[in-house]
Amino acid sequence: AQKVTQAQTEISVVEKEDVTLDCVYETRDTTYYLFWYKQPPSGELVFLIRRNSFDEQNEISGRYSWNFQKSTSSFNFTITASQVVDSAVYFCALSEAEYGQNFVFGPGTRLSVLP
Amino acid sequence: NAGVTQTPKFQVLKTGQSMTLQCAQDMNHEYMSWYRQDPGMGLRLIHYSVGAGITDQGEVPNGYNVSRSTTEDFPLRLLSAAPSQTSVYFCASSYGAGQRSYEQYFGPGTRLTVT
Numbered sequence: 406a407q408k409v410t411q412a413q414t415e416i417s418v419v420e421k422e423d424v425t426l427d428c429v430y431e432t433r434d435t436t437y438y439l440f441w442y443k444q445p446p447s448g449e450l451v452f453l454i455r456r457n458s459f460d461e462q463n464e465i466s467g468r469y470s471w472n473f474q475k476s477t478s479s480f481n482f483t484i485t486a487s488q489v490v491d492s493a494v495y496f497c498a499l500s501e502a503e504y505g506q507n508f509v510f511g512p513g514t515r516l517s518v519l520p
Numbered sequence: 521n522a523g524v525t526q527t528p529k530f531q532v533l534k535t536g537q538s539m540t541l542q543c544a545q546d547m548n549h550e551y552m553s554w555y556r557q558d559p560g561m562g563l564r565l566i567h568y569s570v571g572a573g574i575t576d577q578g579e580v581p582n583g584y585n586v587s588r589s590t591t592e593d594f595p596l597r598l599l600s601a602a603p604s605q606t607s608v609y610f611c612a613s614s615y616g617a618g619q620r621s622y623e624q625y626f627g628p629g630t631r632l633t634v635t
Contacts, residue, residue: 414560438621450610450626457621496562500621506551506570506614507578508624510562 407432409499409511417517418487426482426514428497434458436502439473439480444494444513456480487518522546526611526627533601533634541596541630543611551614552594553624556580556607563610569594601634608632 408431418424430439441453454464456473464471468485484491497511527542545552553568555578565578569588583605585597594613598605608631612624 409562440623442626448608449628450612452623452625455621455623498563502621506553506621506624507565507568508553508563508621510555510564512560512562 407434407437407499407501407509409497409509411495411497411511411514413514414512415515415517417519419519420489421486423483423485424487424516424518426484426495426497426516428480428482428511430478430480430497430499432478432499432501434501438500438502440498440500440508441471441480441482442496442498444496446493450496453482484516487516489518489520492516492518524611524613524625524627526609526630528630529628531630531632533598533632535601535603535634537601539598539601541598541609541611541632543594543596543627544592545594545611545613545625546592547613547625548591549613549615549625550591551624552588553578553612554584554586554594554596555610555612556605557610557629558607566596566609598632603634606632606634 410429437458439456443451470483472481494513494515496513498508500508524545554566555563557563564580567586569575611627614624615622
């Protein structure tokens with residue numbers, strides 16, 4: 406069965422601090438995909454990154470970086486030098502090849518960046 | 521491109537009433553889905569469709585019906601509303617209906633309250 410855990414319910418940091426959001430997943434499939442989405446206070450869901458299970462390279466996009474480790478079934482997300490605009494709920498999601506596009510979402514981590 | 525559109529944005533229903541949440545996309549995506557978002561639970565899949573004329577159940581289908589007569593539209597019907605269906609509903613679409621999973625594009629959401 407597929408499952409995504411985001412153990413951090415809420416995190417507060419002060420602007421310019423670095424913050425890491427944890428994501429741990431469970432799957433029996435060897436082919437799967439991992440995603441991160443951002444949900445700002447306005448409520449829309451914004452796609453951030455997609456990673457497949459065969460690509461363990463870490464990725465950096467500006468202040469955002471992602472660390473994918475199959476050995477620990479984790480796909481963690483780090484924001485460097487956080488800004489107030491980073492305040493949002495962040496969701497990690499998993500899809501297995503067997504189930505095609507059907508995503509399983511984690512419960513989300515609410516990040517508050519204080520000025 | 522309008523992307524994924526949903527109507528209405530807000531709705532209040534009385535217990536036992538029925539209604540249809542509308543969803544449309546103009547990206548010619550094969551895959552469309554409906555999720556509900558409840559506090560602390562992330563997003564859960566209600567129903568999905570891998571193409572016109574094809575629908576299937578997700579994790580929490582009870583009390584909901586869907587149909588997909590065109591590629592563009594994927595309405596969600598609440599048959600007899602219950603307070604447990606109070607939630608925020610998101611429609612999403614993406615490329616692909618096979619085993620390669622792509623990011624889903626989400627609509628702005630419909631906030632439904634059942635009294």
